[in-house]
Amino acid sequence: MAQIQRPAVRKDYARIVVKAGTAMLTDGSDQLDLGVMTALVGQIASLHEQGKEILLVSSGAVAAGRHAMGVARNDHDLPLRQVLAAVGQGHLMHTYEQLFASHRIVVAQALLSRRDITDRLGYLNIRNTLLGLLDRGVVPIINENDVVAVEELRGEAFGDNDTLSALVANLVDSDLLVMLGEVEGLYTADPHVDPDAELIPFVERLSKRYIESVAGPSLDSRGRGGMTAKLEAARLATASGVQVVVAGGKSPDALTRLASGEAVGTLFPPMGSKMESRKRWMLSSLSNRAEIVVDVGAVRALVNKSSSLLPAGITEVLGRFDRGDTISILGPDRSQVACGITSYGSQEVDKIKGHHSHRIGELAGSHYGDEVVHRNNMVIMQEGSDADRN
Numbered sequence: 001m002a003q004i005q006r007p008a009v010r011k012d013y014a015r016i017v018v019k020a021g022t023a024m025l026t027d028g029s030d031q032l033d034l035g036v037m038t039a040l041v042g043q044i045a046s047l048h049e050q051g052k053e054i055l056l057v058s059s060g061a062v063a064a065g066r067h068a069m070g071v072a073r074n075d076h077d078l079p080l081r082q083v084l085a086a087v088g089q090g091h092l093m094h095t096y097e098q099l100f101a102s103h104r105i106v107v108a109q110a111l112l113s114r115r116d117i118t119d120r121l122g123y124l125n126i127r128n129t130l131l132g133l134l135d136r137g138v139v140p141i142i143n144e145n146d147v148v149a150v151e152e153l154r155g156e157a158f159g160d161n162d163t164l165s166a167l168v169a170n171l172v173d174s175d176l177l178v179m180l181g182e183v184e185g186l187y188t189a190d191p192h193v194d195p196d197a198e199l200i201p202f203v204e205r206l207s208k209r210y211i212e213s214v215a216g217p218s219l220d221s222r223g224r225g226g227m228t229a230k231l232e233a234a235r236l237a238t239a240s241g242v243q244v245v246v247a248g249g250k251s252p253d254a255l256t257r258l259a260s261g262e263a264v265g266t267l268f269p270p271m272g273s274k275m276e277s278r279k280r281w282m283l284s285s286l287s288n289r290a291e292i293v294v295d296v297g298a299v300r301a302l303v304n305k306s307s308s309l310l311p312a313g314i315t316e317v318l319g320r321f322d323r324g325d326t327i328s329i330l331g332p333d334r335s336q337v338a339c340g341i342t343s344y345g346s347q348e349v350d351k352i353k354g355h356h357s358h359r360i361g362e363l364a365g366s367h368y369g370d371e372v373v374h375r376n377n378m379v380i381m382q383e384g385s386d387a388d389r390n
Contacts, residue, residue: 013175015053019165022059023182024249031067043255045103053134057142057165064088085146106138111145118285127171166233167284170240177237179230180249185266202267206235208335234268241274279379282326286339290321291328299331303382308371314353321346340378343368
């Protein structure tokens with residue numbers, strides 16, 4: 001990708017979502033690092049004093065639970081992880097409450113799972129609660145509800161809260177999402193092993209292909225996230241109109257410097273203006289187990305002409321889904337083109353794929369319209385140039 005000059009950083013962020021991962025909060029140890037947490041809270045308090053609304057998406061509950069119970073880090077049993085989260089979440093919140101109280105800031109705990117956000121009523125309730133807290137000057141501290149969330153058994157965990165932070169930024173119409181981690185941003189190579197690795201200050205547009213070409217391993221020994229997870233989350237957030245920065249959490253005053261307009265870390269600009277509420281909800285309810293693959297002609301029609309998706313352009317059905325679910329629409333190269341609410345279940349789509357719409361009733365046994373995904377129920381994830389390159 002050609003080097004593009006990084007644009008000037010905004011200074012007018014009113015609402016910011018900050019994500020702090022496990023590896024950062026433990027500073028490479030087996031327990032929460034009070035110094036790191038104190039510095040983070042101090043920066044959030046400074047921004048809060050300036051009148052900015054801050055939401056903190058914080059990992060660290062499982063790490064806190066491991067320390068409290070003396071459990072080895074290499075034990076990844078899911079029921080044990082849920083026990084550790086139940087023990088550690090209290091320790092994590094108690095620490096945050098004390099640190100924020102020293103700045104006279106009230107905090108609130110919000111534990112979320114994917115099913116909470118994918119449910120339309122749940123989405124609205126969570127949004128109303130978070131916005132109500134912000135209106136009253138409270139800092140919400142959000143974490144994945146590991147005690148009840150078993151989605152990771154099916155590959156749907158938030159991923160050390162990277163995806164969760166993007167969904168929250170989407171949910172509350174955030175101006176900026178800052179994902180703080182161990183490294184200073186996205187590099188040309190893994191900076192831990194390559195001394196010549198250079199920081200990439202600006203990525204104009206994220207595509208699936210670009211993420212696969214530059215991201216390193218997606219797991220580490222303390223958290224479940226990694227650069228791949230961060231870039232996928234950044235892609236989700238920028239698609240809904242949120243600006244994203246990936247930066248080093250241990251870099252002095254990284255958060256306050258960012259908010260003041262200083263270039264820190266790697267910047268990912270929003271793909272467009274903020275989406276209407278219904279489309280934001282579609283992005284938040286997206287499942288990575290429900291996908292359909294379309295041909296080149298369908299990609300061009302969707303991206304360049306804002307067309308609905310017809311069965312004739314579908315070549316393959318991946319995973320199982322029901323009518324009314326939000327599914328991913330992939331191009332021939334498996335890059336994500338769009339997502340949307342399907343009018344047909346996976347078994348019906350499998351029967352009608354490749355056929356003209358007038359045969360839907362004959363092949364599927366039911367007819368809910370000529371479109372598998374109507375354009376009014378769709379969010380485009382690519383730009384026209386991508387379609388031309390497929």
